[in-house]
Amino acid sequence: MNSVLSISNLSKTYASGFQALRNVDLEIRRGEIFALLGPNGAGKTTLISIVCGLVNASTGRVLVDGHDIVTDYRAARSMIGLVPQELTTDAFETVWATVSFTRALFGKKPDPEHIRNVLEGLSLWDKRDSRLITLSGGMKRRVMIAKALSHEPQILFLDEPTAGVDVELRRDMWDLVEGLRKTGVTIILTTHYIEEAEQMADRVGVIARGEIILVEEKIELMRKLGRKQLSLHLQKPLERIPQSLEHHHLELSADGMYLIYTYDTRAERTGITRLLGDLNEAGIRFRDLHTSQKSLEEIFVDLVRDRR
Amino acid sequence: MTPLAVVAWQEFRNDLRNRWVLAATGLLAIFALALAFLGGAPAGTTGVGRIDLLVVSLASLSIFLIPLLALLLSYDSIVGEVERGTMLLLLAYPVSRAEIVAGKFLAHLGILLVAVTVGFGSAAAALAFTGDAPGTAEWAAFLRLCITSVALGASFLGLGYLASTMVTERATAAGLALGVWLLLVIVFDLVLLAALVAFGSDIPPAAVEAALMLNPADVFRLANLAVGGNVSEAAGMVGIGAELRLPASALNGVLALWAILPLAGAWLLFRRREV
Numbered sequence: 213m214n215s216v217l218s219i220s221n222l223s224k225t226y227a228s229g230f231q232a233l234r235n236v237d238l239e240i241r242r243g244e245i246f247a248l249l250g251p252n253g254a255g256k257t258t259l260i261s262i263v264c265g266l267v268n269a270s271t272g273r274v275l276v277d278g279h280d281i282v283t284d285y286r287a288a289r290s291m292i293g294l295v296p297q298e299l300t301t302d303a304f305e306t307v308w309a310t311v312s313f314t315r316a317l318f319g320k321k322p323d324p325e326h327i328r329n330v331l332e333g334l335s336l337w338d339k340r341d342s343r344l345i346t347l348s349g350g351m352k353r354r355v356m357i358a359k360a361l362s363h364e365p366q367i368l369f370l371d372e373p374t375a376g377v378d379v380e381l382r383r384d385m386w387d388l389v390e391g392l393r394k395t396g397v398t399i400i401l402t403t404h405y406i407e408e409a410e411q412m413a414d415r416v417g418v419i420a421r422g423e424i425i426l427v428e429e430k431i432e433l434m435r436k437l438g439r440k441q442l443s444l445h446l447q448k449p450l451e452r453i454p455q456s457l458e459h460h461h462l463e464l465s466a467d468g469m470y471l472i473y474t475y476d477t478r479a480e481r482t483g484i485t486r487l488l489g490d491l492n493e494a495g496i497r498f499r500d501l502h503t504s505q506k507s508l509e510e511i512f513v514d515l516v517r518d519r520r
Numbered sequence: 521m522t523p524l525a526v527v528a529w530q531e532f533r534n535d536l537r538n539r540w541v542l543a544a545t546g547l548l549a550i551f552a553l554a555l556a557f558l559g560g561a562p563a564g565t566t567g568v569g570r571i572d573l574l575v576v577s578l579a580s581l582s583i584f585l586i587p588l589l590a591l592l593l594s595y596d597s598i599v600g601e602v603e604r605g606t607m608l609l610l611l612a613y614p615v616s617r618a619e620i621v622a623g624k625f626l627a628h629l630g631i632l633l634v635a636v637t638v639g640f641g642s643a644a645a646a647l648a649f650t651g652d653a654p655g656t657a658e659w660a661a662f663l664r665l666c667i668t669s670v671a672l673g674a675s676f677l678g679l680g681y682l683a684s685t686m687v688t689e690r691a692t693a694a695g696l697a698l699g700v701w702l703l704l705v706i707v708f709d710l711v712l713l714a715a716l717v718a719f720g721s722d723i724p725p726a727a728v729e730a731a732l733m734l735n736p737a738d739v740f741r742l743a744n745l746a747v748g749g750n751v752s753e754a755a756g757m758v759g760i761g762a763e764l765r766l767p768a769s770a771l772n773g774v775l776a777l778w779a780i781l782p783l784a785g786a787w788l789l790f791r792r793r794e795v
Contacts, residue, residue: 226794264612267794286614294612300605304537316526317613359609 216242216367216398217263222272224258224422232258234422236272240367245389245399247413247430249406255422256402257297260369264294277366290318293360297372299352303345307336310344311358318363330361334388350381357388368392370401374408386411442473442484444491445500454494460487471498477505523615527623528630535593535631544589548639551581556643570647571658575665578640579744582669583737587676587701589635593628594680595697596690598790603690608795621787625677632673636666661744668743671775675736676700678782685789708735729765736778743771 217240224233233255240246250256261267263274265285274281276288302310311327331337334354339347344355353373360368370389374382389399389412403409409416409430417427449468460483463472471491475482491498521529535541555577556570598621601607610620644662648654654662683696712731716723732738766774 266608266611285616289612289614292612294609296605296608296612298605298608300609302534302606304534313526313530314613316521317523317610317615319523319614 214242215239216277217400218275219259219263220273222259222262222274223270224255224262224267225270232422233262233269236419236422236424238417238424238427240398240400241415242366243393243396243398244414245393245401245412247409247416248400248402248419249404249409249416250402250419251404254419256419257371258422259419260294260371260400260402264292264369265289286319290363291366293363293365293368295353295356295360295368295370295373297375299349299356301344301352301355304343306341306343307331307347307355307358308340310355311362314359315362320363326364327362330358333391334358350378353381353385361392365397367398367400370399372402372404374403374405382408439474440477440503440505442475442487442501442503444471444473444498445469446471447497447499450496454496456494457487457490460490471496523613524619524623524626527610527615527620528626531597531624531627532630535627538593540592541589541631541635544585544592545635545638548581548585548589548635549642551585552578552639552643553646555581556647569654569658571644571654571662574643574647575658575661576745578643578665578669579741582665582672583741584705586632586636586669586673587705587737590628590632590673590676591680591683591697591701593631594624594677595683595693597624597628598681598684598786599687599693600684600690602688602795611795617791618787621681621783621790625674625681625783628677629670629674632670632677636669636673640666640669665744668740668772668775671772671779672736672740675775675778675782676704678779678784678786679704681786682782682789685786685793704735704737709738726765733774736775739771739775739778742766743768743775 217238219236219238222233222236223231225231236255236259248256248259258267262269263276263281265281265288274288276291279288279291281288305313308327308331311330312322315323315327328337331340334357336351336354336358339351344352347355357370357373373389374385386408389401392399399412401408401412413430415427416430418425446469450464450471451468453462453464453471460473463474464470465472473484473487475484556574596603598607601610611617615623640662679700680697683693683700687693687696712728716728732742
């Protein structure tokens with residue numbers, strides 16, 4: 213595997229005693245889009261903060277394209293662009309000045325052509341002489357991305373890039389990330405939104421309580437997350453599931469009043485129509501039905517529980 | 521440009537937009553001009569030059585205004601950026617924390633240099649062009665005042681950064697900076713004076729001298745007004761100057777230490793701080 217980012221045995225315990233990360237091992241492939249999913253407080257931002265040099269790790273090692281983030285921090289950070297969750301800009305600077313300033317901080321020579329390309333790619337060119345204080349939230353977020361791209365990074369961290377943005381901007385952001393992938397930039401994004409990972413990522417990592425509990429190809433994870441349950445409230449209780457229905461892998465509640473059918477929404481066929489037909493043939497009547505899907509957080513909790 | 525120079529230049533540009541800094545610089549210039557013309561009146565009767573008198577007046581002005589200006593520049597330079605979130609991004613760049621502190625220090629030093637040059641320079645120029653040309657010794661005293669004023673500012677910049685790295689809120693840093701100003705510029709001398717009045721000759725001169733070294737404002741005062749010449753005479757500090765055992769170079773060294781030590785302390789605290 214051609215890793216551009218290698219994280220090994222990384223742990224972080226804050227002065228308060230809170231352990232934010234526990235022995236995290238993670239390899240990010242060059243050129244991929246990796247989505248790091250996790251509930252609030254899972255350790256996503258701490259992990260990014262350590263890689264970007266904002267927080268010191270308690271133990272472990274991080275290599276960015278072979279450069280240690282502690283002993284060779286200049287080379288390591290030069291390869292990284294960070295778009296933080298918060299919009300942190302100097303209100304009185306112009307778009308052009310703040311993006312150019314960021315490039316200079318990376319020790320890069322001025323390259324107006326590159327800055328122009330970045331601003332044009334983010335639809336910011338017309339706003340280049342505008343002060344940041346006059347821009348909308350969406351535009352400011354684009355400026356943050358422009359700053360992160362000003363020095364031509366190989367890895368781009370997007371920390372909750374669409375948190376609190378409207379649907380239109382979210383779509384724009386997804387298109388933008390897709391465009392960046394085509395230029396060969398490795399993108400690591402953190403998000404709460406499963407549809408965001410679904411839309412953009414090649415691989416997905418799930419972090420909970422400071423532990424990476426799984427790293428999988430997106431397609432496989434989507435299959436797991438796509439499961440729903442159909443619950444049938446029966447008119448009369450059943451003692452056991454009839455043999456004619458066994459192939460549906462149903463579950464019967466303890467009181468015999470509910471039949472539960474688990475199905476995959478992404479499968480070609482869910483099997484619901486056939487199940488209902490078989491129930492009818494078996495003479496089983498139901499008075500009500502409802503479907504449910506686990507929330508992402510519930511799935512995280514289940515995943516953590518499964519691993520213990 | 522190196523990252524250090526980029527940080528310094530950016531900070532310098534930001535500070536030029538700071539209205540408090542502009543107001544303090546303007547105030548410095550107005551007071552300096554007023555002192556140049558009004559404070560020069562006794563020159564004819566005392567026999568000392570007008571620039572010498574200007575140095576005495578400006579030294580007293582500097583002790584109040586330069587620390588205030590330095591603390592205004594520095595108190596929120598770390599905690600303010602942390603609070604606004606801009607520090608988070610800055611630390612993600614290939615810039616060391618030492619470069620961030622040093623860059624800010626250089627920028628603020630530059631602002632102080634501009635303020636002193638504009639403020640004191642305009643007063644000196646006004647005097648130079650409206651009367652007899654001042655002598656070399658007068659200009660030397662004036663130059664020493666300018667340099668030590670910037671050094672005084674540098675020591676309070678360091679104290680401001682220390683306040684800025686010790687706390688987690690801008691308001692607390694502002695309170696701390698104000699406390700430092702009050703303590704070192706006003707309270708310290710009053711306490712020392714009270715001790716001298718109360719205990720008089722029981723306090724050995726060496727102890728008084730050592731106590732004065734604990735306050736950069738007093739070191740600045742001694743370095744300008746008690747090192748002999750017409751300025752000491754005009755300031756009425758010839759006697760103190762004669763008793764002073766430390767040479768001028770040592771006073772400059774102590775002032776330099778006052779600039780370096782708080783700055784180093786701020787850097788050490790900032791190095792450990794997690795944003």
